[in-house]
Amino acid sequence: xxxxxxxxxxxxxxxxxxxxxxxxxxxxxxxxxxxxxxxxxxxxxxxxxxxxxxxxxxxxxxxxxxxxxxxxxxxxxxxxxxxxxxxxxxxxxxxxxxxxxxxxxxxxxxxxxxxxxxxxxxxxxxxxxxxxxxxxxxxxxxxxxxxxxxxxxxxxxxxxxxxxxxxxxxxxxxxxxxxxxxxxxxxxxxxxxxxxxxxxxxxxxxxxxxxxxxxxxxxx
Numbered sequence: 457x458x459x460x461x462x463x464x465x466x467x468x469x470x471x472x473x474x475x476x477x478x479x480x481x482x483x484x485x486x487x488x489x490x491x492x493x494x495x496x497x498x499x500x501x502x503x504x505x506x507x508x509x510x511x512x513x514x515x516x517x518x519x520x521x522x523x524x525x526x527x528x529x530x531x532x533x534x535x536x537x538x539x540x541x542x543x544x545x546x547x548x549x550x551x552x553x554x555x556x557x558x559x560x561x562x563x564x565x566x567x568x569x570x571x572x573x574x575x576x577x578x579x580x581x582x583x584x585x586x587x588x589x590x591x592x593x594x595x596x597x598x599x600x601x602x603x604x605x606x607x608x609x610x611x612x613x614x615x616x617x618x619x620x621x622x623x624x625x626x627x628x629x630x631x632x633x634x635x636x637x638x639x640x641x642x643x644x645x646x647x648x649x650x651x652x653x654x655x656x657x658x659x660x661x662x663x664x665x666x667x668x669x670x671x672x673x674x675x676x
Contacts (some may be wrong), residue, residue, distance in 0.1 A: 476571060500636075522643030523593050524580050526653070527571045529580070529596055530634060534564045534571075536599060536626055541618065547616040552670060556663075560624075563659065598630015614674070621671040628660040628667075 494503050504636040538561060572670050575582050595601075600623055601607070635657045644650045 458552075467553070500670060501639075509582045515551075517647070518577060519646045519649060520643055522638055522641035523646060524575065524578070525636040526634065526643055527649070528580075530631070530656070531568060531571050533570050533596055533599065533627075533631055533634065536605070537564050538568075539605070540600070540608060540624060543616070544620065547609075547612050548620070549613075550617050552607070553617055553620065555610055556666070556670070560663065564580035567652075567656070571586070574648065574652070588630070597633040598627040600627070617674055618671065621667050625667050627666055630665045631660050632657055632664075 468498055541557040541561040546552055548554070572582055604623065606620050608616070610624055635653045636646050638653055644653050
């Protein structure tokens with residue numbers, strides 16, 4: 457009688473195991489998502505809602521020439537902004553301007569590393585960046601001329617404060633223009649460069665508002 461119970465138990469376990477295995481292997485795949493996908497529009501443009509089929513057709517956008525030109529130009533743009541912040545400690549005792557300049561320096565140095573890495577990952581020579589000029593040979597938006605840069609470096613105290621804020625506001629506005637030109641030229645579709653461009657637009661937009669407030673306070 458005991459042997460029969462043992463035999464029955466083993467058979468039951470085997471049947472149950474086979475049944476579980478069959479259920480496991482025949483489980484249906486989870487359904488594909490059917491929710492619409494929202495594609496972010498370029499700055500100033502509305503977002504677009506895509507169907508799942510349209511989203512699947514998009515794939516992963518690759519970088520284009522406008523992207524690499526933007527990064528190369530923006531490296532030079534950041535280089536000059538960092539040079540401008542380098543005048544602050546010697547030329548003014550204004551604590552708020554010193555703090556602002558230090559924040560800008562740290563932020564733009566970090567962004568320079570990101571831009572350089574982006575270019576290197578795509579085997580684009582970083583030394584193709586021009587000396588303050590875009591790829592069409594014209595001066596980039598917001599860039600100071602050599603004479604303007606020299607005048608800023610020579611200014612001190614209240615004159616420096618005013619000139620620094622005015623120059624950096626213009627410089628930042630130029631960067632925002634470059635972001636707009638990137639999207640207008642068909643760039644900014646690759647997710648990494650899109651994220652970077654939007655960060656530049658957001659960060660420098662906030663700094664422009666802050667500098668305009670500081671300038672107003674110092675020119676009353």
